[in-house]
Amino acid sequence: MKTSWRSASLVASAAAVLALTTACGQEGGTPSTGSQNVGATAAAGDYGVGGTGIGTGTGAGAGAEASPSAAPQNGTAGELNVSTNAELGNVLTDSAGLTLYRFDQDTAEPPKTNCDGDCATAWPPVPADDAEAGAGVDEALLGEVTRADGSKQLTIGGWPAYRYAKDTKAGDVTGQGVGGKWYALAPSGKKAKLSDLPGLSTRKDPTLGEIVVDKNGMTVYRFMKDEAWPKPVSNCNGACLEKWPAVAPVATNDTKDVQKKGLMSFTRSDGVKQMTVNCSPIYTFAGDKEAGDTNGQGVGGTWYAVAPDGKPVGAPEQD
Template structure:
């Protein structure tokens, strides 16, 4: 029986408990895990639940203290069942059901409870037992997201929180450049001052230039946010590739930008500049 196993002798500190592999593998699930672990699994109060926005994960549920709530893939929602006990529950403390209140964005009809093996009542959201992560030490932390590919932040409907796909083109406020256009990955978009827009788009960036300045692929007008729609079109380059324009000006990204928010291409060679929402170059010398 699982209760006879010596968990402390076999589990690497901080590893197995984080994954929360559940009752089926004999990891800290039986009486032999000890009274200390059993008491550690007692649910902590939830308080007033609310929905918080996270840029990477999307809208997720937080407790009254602003801490992220999670669900475990080894559990079930229909019917609600928890499989995280003892050592697992130390790493992933269950959320108590008795004081949970539905705050803004939370449907109280989706809140419920499940009786844990120790007799305590655990909060469920959309049927899924709710947990916190012990390594989330501050409000807004989401360090438990994706742990072991089994733990995920809870959305208000009980599903896994998931960010909406970013628009193909949108804008962001840069502290130095002001409002500039970015692609779906948040990478800064640029214009080349040697290009032409009228009477039709013409790109002067060819050959080796394209290795440093990849073209932005066509984007549907309804897949943009904050970008001027006038002159928003694509054209076919001489090499056969399609390229997006803003105000009919061809646009590019820069290979030297390694992450979203980088603007390393700004002013390169005195000919490359970030793009304003109306297609004008940011900081380019006036002709």
């Protein structure tokens, strides 16, 4: 484990300033996208299988009846990544794409795990060894806690991290809400939450004013090197997309307070469909960890939050 992980304090991202362009104003609609069924109904006890209590012997926590997983539940985490779930938003995963969870009966300050025995069979602790921060994951939030057996368990923002034995493939989130105490981890270490926001809406930022946000409340940005006329063109590809994920298509009727003119999707050069506001391609920023963050504002003098009419907020006027 890297020594920089010993601290679970959040390292804030820095921002810069400069640039500008205008959008086309074409009109178009977008198809709605499908959603994934998220969450699980807890069986007896708090752990999604049988039994009561916490890991104090057979039948004491859960796990004896857990389905065997096709994925390496007990393996090292490898590179941690951020996966976007249709209903939970940004969810933390291991290198195999398996969802990581937190337990309400644990503590983060100081980190302490209360899942042992059968509980740890149903919810295998994620080893701290070899875990690394991938795109969108703040290395400063990674840490470790020593378990009762002396092993080191990965922590995110102080919270011990687990996998769920019934998640059998990348993207599964069957552990969400089990027993009312188990929740998928957001990249910040907080609980991934169901969103009640439209696909695109606006919020009042104290510094930037009215800006567009996605269904998870994350700030939406424009790239000043993109094109909006005569048709949308994204010039953010490859490594750029790892830092600035493209916003997927949103149905026109799944938006609120965003200008409808030019609200459309287009097909990128890589074949992926991307949303636009006033014909300008839109993105989120991997450096934004929580709803309300605007760490991408002004980055490189080319990235700016989006106003409800699609204009870049705070970009300097063009001559």
